[in-house]
Amino acid sequence: MARWFVISVPPWVLLAGFIVVIVGGTAVVQAGVRRCFPRLRRGEHNEMAQFVFPVVAVVYGFLIGFLVLALWGQVNSADQATRTEGAAAVQMAQGLHAFGKADGERIRQGLLAYGRAAAAEWPRAAAGRTTPGAENALKRLSATYEAIKPRDDIQRSFLTSSLASLRDLSGARTTRLLQARTNTGPPPSLWLVILLNSGLVLWFAVVFGAERARMHYVMVAAVSVLVAANLFLVTELAYPFVGVFSTSPEPLNEVVRVLSPSR
Numbered sequence: 001m002a003r004w005f006v007i008s009v010p011p012w013v014l015l016a017g018f019i020v021v022i023v024g025g026t027a028v029v030q031a032g033v034r035r036c037f038p039r040l041r042r043g044e045h046n047e048m049a050q051f052v053f054p055v056v057a058v059v060y061g062f063l064i065g066f067l068v069l070a071l072w073g074q075v076n077s078a079d080q081a082t083r084t085e086g087a088a089a090v091q092m093a094q095g096l097h098a099f100g101k102a103d104g105e106r107i108r109q110g111l112l113a114y115g116r117a118a119a120a121e122w123p124r125a126a127a128g129r130t131t132p133g134a135e136n137a138l139k140r141l142s143a144t145y146e147a148i149k150p151r152d153d154i155q156r157s158f159l160t161s162s163l164a165s166l167r168d169l170s171g172a173r174t175t176r177l178l179q180a181r182t183n184t185g186p187p188p189s190l191w192l193v194i195l196l197n198s199g200l201v202l203w204f205a206v207v208f209g210a211e212r213a214r215m216h217y218v219m220v221a222a223v224s225v226l227v228a229a230n231l232f233l234v235t236e237l238a239y240p241f242v243g244v245f246s247t248s249p250e251p252l253n254e255v256v257r258v259l260s261p262s263r
Contacts, residue, residue, distance in 0.1 A: 002004045002185055002191075002235050003184075003185055003239055003242070003246050005235065006235060007242050011243070014232060015139025015229070015232045017226040018228040018229075018231055018232045021142075022202075022227055022228040022231070023215045024169075026223075027201050027217065029206055033207060035038045053201045053256035056197070057111050057201060060197045060201050063193070063194070063197055063201070064233075067194070068233060071238055072237060074179075074183065075237060075247060076239045077179065077240070078179050078241060078246075078247045081179065082247050082248075082249070083251050084168060084172040084175060085168075085172035085173050085251060088166070088168040088172065089111055089114070089165075089255040090255055091117060092111060092166065093108070093111055093255070093259055095161060096108055098154055098158035099148060099158065099159075099223065107141075107145070107162075108259055110140055110141035111255065111259055114134065114137040114141050114255075115137065115141070115256040116137075117131070117134040118173070119249045119253050119256065120134075122252070123132065125180060125241070126246075127180060128177050128178070128179075128182070129183075138173070139247035141166070145159070170205055179241075180240075180241045198230070202220070202223060203225075205223040205249070206220055207221045
């Protein structure tokens, strides 16, 4: 469900939705608590709340901070795989001149076809699925290199380097697809922990005694916005290949730009 929201809902709408739902829901609960438990307004329990609330807030802050760091690491890992794939293709393109005009052109066409197919495949690859076009383009590129017969030591050296870059490209592609296929976001148990901690933070803000209703509502609204922003951040970072913080196919597009004939 969370993945569907990240894919289908613009990030600013999702953030606004979190804020409206959480701030509005907390305000309704707060109004009910103040009406049903008027003694809470006098703050007789504030001494206990002042002791417990910082503990809850520290645990909540540690949990969110740990999650954000872990999820950001997943995004960086996915981004690194894509950059490695693009860099390997660019590295191969830089050695085209060593193979002669005919072989060099065949390699350029093969690299260009793969770059275009991999970039076009990106929406499906974000879910770990491949397309025949990208798979076949990579096979044709491999066959092109295998068919080259080096005529001197320079070509032999460039061919060895290019084959190593081809292995890097293929390995990075496999890593990228496996990451996209196996990453399903935080498990339900972790979402439960996140929501439980968020609920505790909001609850202690609601039951904190304050005679001045306006000040109390402002304080609880501020805490609610903070919780909403954190939930939005965790939701967006949970999926490295989709959403506003996701990696992009830009390294693959760069391969196409490098290899496309200049106009």
